[in-house]
Amino acid sequence: MPEDLKLAGKEPAGTSTLDLALRALEFLAHESQPLSLAHIAEALSASKATIYRHLVTLQRHGLVSQDPDTGRYEVGVKLLVLGEAVRARFDVVAAAREELMRLRDSIGQAVTICRVVEGELVVLDLIQGRTVVEFGTRPGTRFDLHASAHGKVWLAFGPSALLQRTLAGPLPHWTPSTITDAGRLAAEVELVRRQGWAAAADEMITAVNALAAPVFDHRKHIAGSIAIVGATQFIPSPPDAVQLEKLLAAAQAISRGLGWRANR
The missing domain is CATH 1.10.10.10 (Winged helix-like DNA-binding domain superfamily/Winged helix DNA-binding domain)
Structure with missing residues (x-):
């Protein structure tokens, strides 16, 4: 020294x-x-x-x-660029909080919001549901892109490089239902892109399901993803129509709060 x-x-x-x-x-x-x-x-x-x-x-x-x-x-201008990059990560949480609370109260299940940060899918916030089961997921928790509803949403609506990198890399096997075949995952992502939402029943944890939808900003870029999470007895597969409707409505409301407009 x-x-x-x-x-x-x-x-x-x-x-x-x-x-x-x-x-x-x-x-x-x-x-x-x-x-x-x-x-x-x-x-x-x-x-x-x-x-x-x-x-x-x-x-x-x-x-x-x-x-x-x-x-x-x-x-310098770079300081503004850095500030905008960081602000974008947290604006979605502030814009989403009230809607997430309403979604939780109307459905009773836990809700989460995620974002891809430096190539990793990260939980930004979780609001526990009103069931006897609580999830140990906390802000900062990482999810696999291929094995989660949030991840499939990001693969469908995020940068194309994210999907290409995921398909080319290893796809860890979490449960018997985890998608570990690249071709099957690509088809699943295409389905998510067409329908506008994703599910992941039993794919990361057996007997747990999640329904996720994208949140967009004023540029129509994905800014986050929200999901309802719970036991498969409460969030079935295929999804309950009312749950799906409320999830998509919440995602659109949050997107509008970030400046997104459907007809732009």
């Missing part, structure tokens, strides 16, 4: 350096106009030379930009 990191009571140099760079970025983000190097350095109680080095690094990564005429600094 470098000698300077062994000094008692001292933070590693990288930590304090990163801290100052992030403070500079946050400071610029909260300002309404570009600022001079001297102004930024004074506000952060640091030397102009130190702040300049941080700004150059942030600028190289697109997080800060410099006006070529005035030399003043402001946040």
Whole structure:
């Protein structure tokens, strides 16, 4: 270990350096106009030379930009892009919460909302049903794309590369009903695309079924998927018409809240 990191009571140099760079970025983000190097350095109680080095690094990564005429600094476009990417993940949860509560209350079964994040299908929220059985699924839980109703929805309405990668990869065998044949999965996904919803009775857990539907944003891109989940005695296969109708109505309501319009 470098000698300077062994000094008692001292933070590693990288930590304090990163801290100052992030403070500079946050400071610029909260300002309404570009600022001079001297102004930024004074506000952060640091030397102009130190702040300049941080700004150059942030600028190289697109997080800060410099006006070529005035030399003043402001946040870069990339910061906005990153913010939008993260916001999209959580907007769907906020937009969906009230509808999911209504769906749970009308059907009595647990409801979940999922999203694909960095290639993985992740549970964003779960509202327990009003039955004696509770599910251990929690936000952050990962589902297999090929073995879940949520996953089939994403394979049907998500990026084509997601389907291609899933079909080319291993398809783990969870139960005797899990689809592990690529050709059969492709046909199932095509059916989901045509009908607008997916089911997965006994495919991940025996005696458990889920009905899932896509949620779209203002660009008509899939922004999430919602599902009702419960024992197969309560969510049969083929699905109950009333349950399916309420699920699809909730998905459309959430989509409208995200700016989706059917006739656009």
